[in-house]
Amino acid sequence: MAHKNPIRSFFASVKLAVVLLIAIAAASILGTLIPQQEAAGPFIARLGPGWSSFLMKIQVFDVFHSFWYAALMALLALNLIVCSLDLLPRTWRRYRRKDDPDRMERLADLPAARIVVTGRDREEAAKRATSLLEKIAGPVTRRERGERIFLHAHRGAYSHFGVPIIHAGVLIVMAGVMIGLFSGFEGYMTIPEGESTATVRLKSGRGERVLPFSVRCDRFVLEFYENGAPRTYRSDLTFLQNGREAQSAAVLVNHPVTFGGIRFYQSSYGTMPGGNPVLTVVQRERKVMEVEIAPEMAFVLPEHRATVRVLRVEDNLMDMGPAVKLGVTAPSGSRQFWVFAAIEQIVAANPGILEQVPLFDPASFAPYLFSLRAAERRPYTGLQAARDPGVPMVALGAAVLMAGLLVVYFRSHRRFWILLETADEGTRIGVVGRSSRDEAGMNRELDRLADAIGAEEEAGT
């Protein structure tokens, strides 16, 4: 569109639209070739610090959330809006345009014109043609000029709106995406069986969010097919509001559950240590103490005025299983050593290890012997929690876009003209048509119409 205002004509141009679409496609391709977000870690590590900080600054490792990708989208939206300002009035004019029935005269030399001759007289032929035309294209306008009768009808003028509808659909989808970005969230919850939590870890390290209710995992169920492939992942959940059980539901893959406007999806599962390991202290075959331990805690062995400090708690030390490092302070001196849960197996597999590595000897502080019982592991469920108020808008936009596509590609504005004039043998009839799309389909329809008008029999009408 040529506008006086060059800025407006720039943003209305389809050239810009094509450039933007190419740029968006290229940027998206880049986003699939360069590792993104968490996956980018090893890649970044291999680059020099200068490069990596530069690339990170221009958000090459998070293309789809980068400012420049958003800018491209915003430009596309602007382009669409401005171009629609031109397109809508144009479409309206096309929709409203009235054709003259006798415009036919100028069309009659078109190659697509069909000429038929019937034995009926002119008025009778005109009646027949009118009723046939009415059937395929609605109300017929008629004009007589001298010896000639002109008929005109059209259908599907609304199909001109298909393109603006498609574009509106695209804009509505974009608006829905924006709503989701600004007022929704997405994150994960890890809930051990039997416990409840209200905390969601937000995606891409955006911190935490505490829900106004908590979610308890009553059970996590994993079933397998005979061939060992997984068949079902299911979490039985209970939602707790103000400490009361508000609702119970099962979440499966492909079957999310909504509570309080937030949807919960099954996303992962696993086992985690349940509670703390237990340290047992034995003196000459007699159990003197059993404590549940945690990092940094300390306790006293009364008989020798010794203080035992838990220095470290490891799930799996050097691949030898759970272990704790103890520091004992007593009047007789202080020492540090490790206590392994699986000490018997370790000694059996490495005879003499306790002599070589006294640090691993659980009897380092005689006469006491320490032993460790690892915490039992228990299953947890990994849920994804999401709230996206933009979804209905996105769905609406998609439906509008789809409707527009169907209108554009499977409907067309078809205009028909028929001219009747008296000839020697009876009446000569010319049939002409114009279609906004699908010329081939229009030609077939014109052939059928001309044949029907020319048919001498009333067969099938």
Place this chain on the structure above:
Amino acid sequence: MIDAKILGATTFVYFAAFAFYLLRMASGRESWGRWGALTALAGLAAHTAALALRWVSSYQMGIGHAPLSNLYESLIFFSWSITAVYLFFERRMRDRSLGVLVLPAAFLFMAYASLSPHIDSRIQPLIPALQSNWLVSHVVTCFLGYAAFTVAFAAGLMMLVKGPAIQTGGKARPAGTAAREENGRNPGPRRERSVPARFMALIPAPAVLDDLIYQSVVLGFVFLAIGIMTGSIWAHHAWGSYWSWDPKETWSLVTWLVYAIMLHSRYIRGWRERPMAVMAVIGFICVLITYLGVNLLPGLHTYQ
């Protein structure tokens, strides 16, 4: 596994159809074209029966699901879609020239599915992520779209093969009856010409190919739009968000945008014939990357 036997036979039927179409192009006799169309239709019928049998036997195994769940089944269905969409256009356009390029595609996907040692043809149970009603509508619409783009690609290739020398030129000419008549006169058997010359002469007029490219791209564009939408609905149910920019999603969007660019250029800038043919080829490369190429990239969609 009776279905696998039928599918194996179908592969050869498609090859035979290709041979007939090739004979038509080499000899200029339309009767070979009729044989090609008939053979392709027979192959499609057998193919359909095999898919139905496979579906039924999955139920007999107690793990009933539509045969659309792994790479093997998707290749088989892609091939089915290609033949079906091609035969649709063959009827619609009343022209059998394209079979010689499309049938090999159907044949190659079948052969790849049956012969590649990395592809498991057994019926497998559905893992939880695929247990959804959206699986069928998503996969079917995507592959019908891909198949339409395959037909457009073949037409584009033909246009490029024919080369600029025989181009009639002329922009924005409506591809109506005029073009078809021009083409209709062509297939007369002209014995004096060499085989390649006859082959070239049988390639439809650029305006006819252009029309075919446009119509098949439109069909593919609409199907791919539905495919992306059903996929989003499914993702919304399975993964918690309707769009996660995983490589397959991203490439399907890229593919769709390439065809959107193509349609805008045609409608507004009046691109016809050669540029459209080039775009059809570029678009098809995107389709192949979306379908198979992204398996090389990490993501949620990767076929096992």
